[in-house]
Amino acid sequence: MKHTVLECRKLSVRFGGVQALHEVDFQADQGHITAIIGPNGAGKTTLLNVISGMVSPVSGEILFDTHTITHCPVHQRNSLGMVRTFQNLEIFSNMTVLENVMTGCHGHMPLAAWHSLLRTPKAIALEHRIKEQALEALEFVGLTGLNTVSAKELAFGQQRSLELARALAARPRLLLLDEPAAGLNIAETQALAEMIVRIRDTYQVSIILVEHDMELVMGISDAIMVLCFGQVISRGTPGQIQKDPQVIAAYLGSDEDE
Amino acid sequence: MAYRRDMYWLAAFFTVLMLAPLAMPNNYYLTVLIMCCLHAMNAVGLCLLVGHAGQISLGHAGFYGLAAYTSAFLSTTIGLPVGLSMLAGIGAGTVTSVLVGLPSLKLHGHYLAMATLGFGVILSILFTETIDITGGPSGFVGIPGLSVFGYELTNDASIYRVVALGLCLIVWLAFNVLHSRIGRALRALHTSEKAAQAMGVDVARYKLFVFVLSAFFSSVAGVLYAHYLTFIAPASFGFMFSVEIIVMVVLGGMISVPGSIIGAFFLTVLPEFLRAFENSEIILFGAILVLCMIFLPDGLAGGWNRLWQRLRAASAQASLRKQI
Numbered sequence: 087m088k089h090t091v092l093e094c095r096k097l098s099v100r101f102g103g104v105q106a107l108h109e110v111d112f113q114a115d116q117g118h119i120t121a122i123i124g125p126n127g128a129g130k131t132t133l134l135n136v137i138s139g140m141v142s143p144v145s146g147e148i149l150f151d152t153h154t155i156t157h158c159p160v161h162q163r164n165s166l167g168m169v170r171t172f173q174n175l176e177i178f179s180n181m182t183v184l185e186n187v188m189t190g191c192h193g194h195m196p197l198a199a200w201h202s203l204l205r206t207p208k209a210i211a212l213e214h215r216i217k218e219q220a221l222e223a224l225e226f227v228g229l230t231g232l233n234t235v236s237a238k239e240l241a242f243g244q245q246r247s248l249e250l251a252r253a254l255a256a257r258p259r260l261l262l263l264d265e266p267a268a269g270l271n272i273a274e275t276q277a278l279a280e281m282i283v284r285i286r287d288t289y290q291v292s293i294i295l296v297e298h299d300m301e302l303v304m305g306i307s308d309a310i311m312v313l314c315f316g317q318v319i320s321r322g323t324p325g326q327i328q329k330d331p332q333v334i335a336a337y338l339g340s341d342e343d344e
Numbered sequence: 345m346a347y348r349r350d351m352y353w354l355a356a357f358f359t360v361l362m363l364a365p366l367a368m369p370n371n372y373y374l375t376v377l378i379m380c381c382l383h384a385m386n387a388v389g390l391c392l393l394v395g396h397a398g399q400i401s402l403g404h405a406g407f408y409g410l411a412a413y414t415s416a417f418l419s420t421t422i423g424l425p426v427g428l429s430m431l432a433g434i435g436a437g438t439v440t441s442v443l444v445g446l447p448s449l450k451l452h453g454h455y456l457a458m459a460t461l462g463f464g465v466i467l468s469i470l471f472t473e474t475i476d477i478t479g480g481p482s483g484f485v486g487i488p489g490l491s492v493f494g495y496e497l498t499n500d501a502s503i504y505r506v507v508a509l510g511l512c513l514i515v516w517l518a519f520n521v522l523h524s525r526i527g528r529a530l531r532a533l534h535t536s537e538k539a540a541q542a543m544g545v546d547v548a549r550y551k552l553f554v555f556v557l558s559a560f561f562s563s564v565a566g567v568l569y570a571h572y573l574t575f576i577a578p579a580s581f582g583f584m585f586s587v588e589i590i591v592m593v594v595l596g597g598m599i600s601v602p603g604s605i606i607g608a609f610f611l612t613v614l615p616e617f618l619r620a621f622e623n624s625e626i627i628l629f630g631a632i633l634v635l636c637m638i639f640l641p642d643g644l645a646g647g648w649n650r651l652w653q654r655l656r657a658a659s660a661q662a663s664l665r666k667q668i
Contacts, residue, residue: 138542139541140538140541159541159546160538160541160542161541161542161543161544161545161546161547164541164542164543164544165544169542169543170542172538172539172542176535176536176538176539176542177535177536177539178531178532178535178536178539178540179535180531180534180535180599181528181531181532181535185528185531188525188528189525189528189529189531189532189540189543189545190543191525192525192528192529192532192543192544192545193543193544193545194544195525197525199526199553202520202521202524202525202526202527203517203520203521203526204517204520205520205523205524209520209524212525213523213524213525216525252543256543256544
């Protein structure tokens with residue numbers, strides 16, 4: 087039974103005179119890892135930004151489950167279960183590791199402000215639950231024992247893991263990963279690949295992955311969509327994509343040149 | 345837990361505040377102490393707004409003054425009971441902060457500074473020019489003294505206790521906020537609004553929340569100020585005071601609530617001590633601030649932390665030597 091978590095219909099985005107996305111149709115299935123690939127400037131990150139609400143489309147529609155979220159603000163998408171990470175790390179450098187991850191629980195564990203102001207029993211209980219969830223997420227990504235360390239003191243690879251932990255603490259149903267392997271070495275990338283698969287299998291999270299590392303993408307994706315100059319040029323399983331002449335042309339230049 | 349540590353600090357601070365009058369030889373010192381507490385209320389609010397949420401306000405003296413004048417006007421000219429006027433004064437300051445915050449918090453950095461500065465200047469002109477209501481530049485005289493639940497507080501010692509208690513309550517609220525999801529949301533939007541939004545933080549709402557909360561603290565200080573001195577003048581609520589509160593917070597160490605309180609006390613007491621130097625007072629004041637910022641870039645709180653760590657390291661080394 088295939089169930090579509092996210093569906094984009096004819097999304098177009100313009101930045102001034104540049105057509106960043108042109109009538110892009112995209113869908114991600116429940117429990118699948120869907121990758122978006124393409125040459126530099128193809129519009130991959132733009133598509134992710136549109137899905138997560140950081141950029142609004144000129145036209146088109148985005149459906150998340152049954153909700154139309156095309157014009158829904160970013161923080162509300164989080165409450166619906168959509169969480170993203172960033173290509174250029176956006177960790178909260180003024181907080182400890184644990185606080186960073188606890189912030190991830192913000193959206194799905196709401197509380198009226200006066201409870202926090204007066205630190206009512208309800209607020210204290212919530213703090214405990216948030217801390218538990220954060221510790222669980224930290225353990226999942228292998229960052230235990232660093233709770234009170236300031237986030238900016240972590241090594242780059244650890245900061246990447248921290249971002250993942252923060253996203254996991256938000257209990258997402260759909261996780262958007264923007265180039266999670268950027269800046270990681272081969273061993274770290276392999277560990278990341280295992281972790282992404284483990285996230286999907288443990289939490290039944292659907293994942294949308296924008297990534298340049300082809301080995302990573304081909305290794306773990308269930309479905310791939312290829313963008314080129316803002317248009318979809320191919321979609322399918324990793325096997326189909328690798329054989330698609332159009333994709334090869336986009337990446338390596340067309341056959342005629344050879 | 346960090347929260348418990350802050351509560352111990354608050355308990356110690358409360359005890360010191362309550363015992364302090366015993367060490368005061370005369371009422372003049374008590375007056376200075378009351379002003380310290382009022383300034384600290386303002387500083388704690390701005391510590392949350394500037395230090396934690398990373399927003400700037402150069403208009404908080406406006407809320408401070410608005411609350412003071414509202415309460416003064418209602419109790420003196422209209423003749424309402426003091427308690428009721430004070431509540432109305434706090435309400436006026438807080439509600440105005442919502443109206444000011446809604447449009448201006450959409451701005452960032454220098455623009456936000458300009459908008460809040462403009463607000464502060466407008467209020468300051470209003471206090472000076474609406475002579476029929478505020479008494480103009482010569483001030484508002486004859487404000488009834490502070491009273492709590494109908495009891496009028498006649499001596500400075502009891503007023504001081506009320507003000508000190510008020511400060512401690514404000515500090516308690518501030519600590520509660522900082523150690524909650526709200527505090528994390530504020531620190532999050534300080535570093536990365538994008539990431540904060542992605543984590544479900546309604547950035548606009550939390551900015552407004554902390555702006556209003558800090559204005560509320562300033563308003564509380566304002567009404568206490570009016571009914572303690574029984575005389576207010578526009579000069580106390582000008583642009584310079586807004587800047588002074590920010591300096592208190594920066595001097596204290598931006599993100600530290602105890603630090604900003606100490607900064608407020610320091611900057612209130614210092615001019616009193618420097619009075620002895622008469623003409624060179626301002627120069628000395630400036631020099632001390634410059635020296636503080638050069639040698640304590642992370643403020644008084646940061647300097648204290650470093651000193652503490654160095655002492656601990658030294659004692660650890662000493663005990664290690666003993667073992668050998």
